[in-house]
Amino acid sequence: MADRRLDLAVRLRPYRVLLASRAHAQMQYRTSFVTDILGTVGVGLAEFAEVWVIFHNVDVLGGLDFTAALLVFALSNLAFSLADMFVGHLDQLPRYIRAGQVDAFYVRPLPLLAQLMTSDLSLRRVGRLSVALVALIVALTTADISWSTATVALILLTIVSGTAIFSALFTTAGGLQFFLVDGAEFTNAFTYGGQYAAQQSQQIFPDPLRIFWTFVIPTAFVAYLPAVAILDLPGDPLAPTWLAWCTPLAAALAWALAGLCWRSGTRHYQGAGG
Amino acid sequence: MSIIETRDLVRDFKRTRAVDHLTLAVEPGEAVGYIGANGAGKSTTIKMLTGILKPTSGTVRTCGIDPMRDRIGVARRVGVVFGQRSQLWWDLPLRESFGILAAIHRLDPAAAAARTDRLVEQLEMGPQLGTPVRSLSLGQRMRAEIAAALLHTPELLILDEPTIGLDVLSKQRLREFLVAERRERGTTLLLTTHDMGDIERLCDRVLVVDHGRLAFDGTLPGLAATVGAQRMLVIDLAEPSLDLTGVPNTTLVESESGGLRQRLAFDAEATTAAAVLAHVSARHGVRDLTIEEPDIEDVVRRIYAASGRG
Numbered sequence: 001m002a003d004r005r006l007d008l009a010v011r012l013r014p015y016r017v018l019l020a021s022r023a024h025a026q027m028q029y030r031t032s033f034v035t036d037i038l039g040t041v042g043v044g045l046a047e048f049a050e051v052w053v054i055f056h057n058v059d060v061l062g063g064l065d066f067t068a069a070l071l072v073f074a075l076s077n078l079a080f081s082l083a084d085m086f087v088g089h090l091d092q093l094p095r096y097i098r099a100g101q102v103d104a105f106y107v108r109p110l111p112l113l114a115q116l117m118t119s120d121l122s123l124r125r126v127g128r129l130s131v132a133l134v135a136l137i138v139a140l141t142t143a144d145i146s147w148s149t150a151t152v153a154l155i156l157l158t159i160v161s162g163t164a165i166f167s168a169l170f171t172t173a174g175g176l177q178f179f180l181v182d183g184a185e186f187t188n189a190f191t192y193g194g195q196y197a198a199q200q201s202q203q204i205f206p207d208p209l210r211i212f213w214t215f216v217i218p219t220a221f222v223a224y225l226p227a228v229a230i231l232d233l234p235g236d237p238l239a240p241t242w243l244a245w246c247t248p249l250a251a252a253l254a255w256a257l258a259g260l261c262w263r264s265g266t267r268h269y270q271g272a273g274g
Numbered sequence: 275m276s277i278i279e280t281r282d283l284v285r286d287f288k289r290t291r292a293v294d295h296l297t298l299a300v301e302p303g304e305a306v307g308y309i310g311a312n313g314a315g316k317s318t319t320i321k322m323l324t325g326i327l328k329p330t331s332g333t334v335r336t337c338g339i340d341p342m343r344d345r346i347g348v349a350r351r352v353g354v355v356f357g358q359r360s361q362l363w364w365d366l367p368l369r370e371s372f373g374i375l376a377a378i379h380r381l382d383p384a385a386a387a388a389r390t391d392r393l394v395e396q397l398e399m400g401p402q403l404g405t406p407v408r409s410l411s412l413g414q415r416m417r418a419e420i421a422a423a424l425l426h427t428p429e430l431l432i433l434d435e436p437t438i439g440l441d442v443l444s445k446q447r448l449r450e451f452l453v454a455e456r457r458e459r460g461t462t463l464l465l466t467t468h469d470m471g472d473i474e475r476l477c478d479r480v481l482v483v484d485h486g487r488l489a490f491d492g493t494l495p496g497l498a499a500t501v502g503a504q505r506m507l508v509i510d511l512a513e514p515s516l517d518l519t520g521v522p523n524t525t526l527v528e529s530e531s532g533g534l535r536q537r538l539a540f541d542a543e544a545t546t547a548a549a550v551l552a553h554v555s556a557r558h559g560v561r562d563l564t565i566e567e568p569d570i571e572d573v574v575r576r577i578y579a580a581s582g583r584g
């Protein structure tokens with residue numbers, strides 16, 4: 001067992017060194033680092049303001065009251081900012097290609113995706129992450145929840161799986177950009193679009209969109225479905241409550257698609273030119 | 275077993291065939307110059323050797339491995355430098371790039387430190403270790419790139435235009451280092467360049483590629499003989515003089531400014547620059563001189579012409 005742990009530490013050492021070097025590089029410019037963090041706090045607050053403004057005008061939207069909407073907001077923002085922090089740069093693939101960095105990845109003895117993932121670590125996103133965290137704490141303490149081990153498990157499972165789902169979306173976006181010349185606009189539709197959809201009540205969407213965000217791009221699993229289960233709300237007739245426990249499954253499917261996209265993308269790679 | 279082997283290798287891009295039924299083999303320990311005009315397909319070949327690009331058809335084996343099946347296996351045994359691109363971390367001091375690469379290659383820390391020290395010493399990079407890579411001069415950066423590519427002591431070193439844009443002194447240092455490294459470790463070298471001096475000092479075999487096809491495979495003297503390439507001595511005289519005709523084994527190519535600057539072509543097989551200079555300076559005051567190597571583009575053009583293409 002101890003041996004196995006040691007083995008894992010050795011296996012992961014290159015990535016630890018890569019990530020530490022990224023963190024080090026960002027810390028070198030302390031003032032700009034601090035303003036960057038404040039910037040992402042601002043982004044988080046702006047997203048929150050949207051929820052605030054809506055519930056200033058209505059009491060219930062899409063079957064959610066303010067506290068429930070806050071929980072959905074918190075879970076989705078937490079997952080998104082975690083994914084964005086670790087792999088958000090994946091949709092910038094064309095920039096990496098132009099800079100010749102992708103060619104450099106190919107001649108190093110590590111998997112390409114792992115290298116690209118660890119090539120940047122946007123520490124400034126802790127700003128937005130902390131807004132989400134505060135929102136989560138406020139929502140969980142003010143909401144009427146019958147706490148049990150299952151509730152705690154569901155919350156943790158949701159955060160991990162939600163992060164995995166958004167990471168898979170970023171990876172899919174990266175893989176597609178091997179094919180698309182300037183694909184960022186297109187892929188933003190389901191990374192940032194997915195993030196937007198994840199923080200809404202699914203019931204505000206017409207059926208086709210609701211099915212899309214549940215079964216095609218599974219962002220409903222990131223926050224809405226688990227929140228409905230945690231709060232024991234009636235929820236969406238199309239999606240029974242037990243679906244909330246299927247977030248890992250949704251994450252696995254999203255990753256299967258992401259892996260496929262990524263793999264065919266790397267095989268289609270045309271080189272940096274020149 | 276050959277360290278590089280391609281058979282009928284083809285790579286198409288949308289409108290062009292970059293590599294066209296290329297068959298070649300390089301044996302362990304060889305130093306091979308891979309030359310050709312811009313767009314001839316050199317970089318594309320290298321990218322297929324290292325698994326960056328997928329061949330359209332044909333086979334590649336690098337260190338006996340198919341790079342499409344085991345890119346990582348190839349990466350462990352090959353060092354690559356793309357002259358126009360960097361594999362270093364721009365925002366960090368140079369020392370850290372070496373540290374990160376050692377971790378990526380999972381080198382034993384003690385061995386990595388020893389290897390880094392040795393490379394840094396040989397390439398005289400000690401004073402730059404604390405400098406962020408983005409602040410290095412081109413010559414310093416290129417030495418750092420080569421050290422980085424050699425950190426894991428690969429059996430095969432592939433350099434794609436390593437001397438492009440370098441000043442004479444930087445080129446000189448790089449070449450001396452590569453000669454020493456090869457003498458010490460027997461590393462196989464595949465090098466593309468536009469500088470005949472690189473080939474002359476580093477390579478014992480030359481491959482010329484033309485429109486993705488192999489147009490010449492042989493030794494440098496063989497190449498020179500094929501195209502009759504000559505070196506050129508450019509002499510600045512102290513005073514305007516008559517044309518420098520009658521210097522043994524040379525031909526006067528040009529005389530400028532009333533004879534202040536004269537260009538003599540000479541056959542490197544028949545005489546030396548020193549002998550030509552001695553002959554001239556015995557008769558005239560020489561103020562300055564430079565030696566021009568035959569231009570690779572020119573050599574290549576002649577090869578292409580000789581093979582009925584170009």
Ligand SMILES: Nc1ncnc2c1ncn2[C@@H]1O[C@H](COP(=O)(O)OP(=O)(O)O)[C@@H](O)[C@H]1O
Pocket residue numbers: 270271272273274287288290291292310311312313314315316317318319
């Ligand atoms: N990514 C690419 N997309 C389209 N054409 C390319 C690409 N890379 C190279 N080419 C074309 O392939 C040919 C060979 O290019 P290259 O191998 O870079 O030549 P060299 O390195 O000998 O100068 C050129 O005609 C070039 O324009």
Ligand SMILES: [Mg+2]
Pocket residue numbers: 274316317318434
């Ligand atoms: Mg090239």
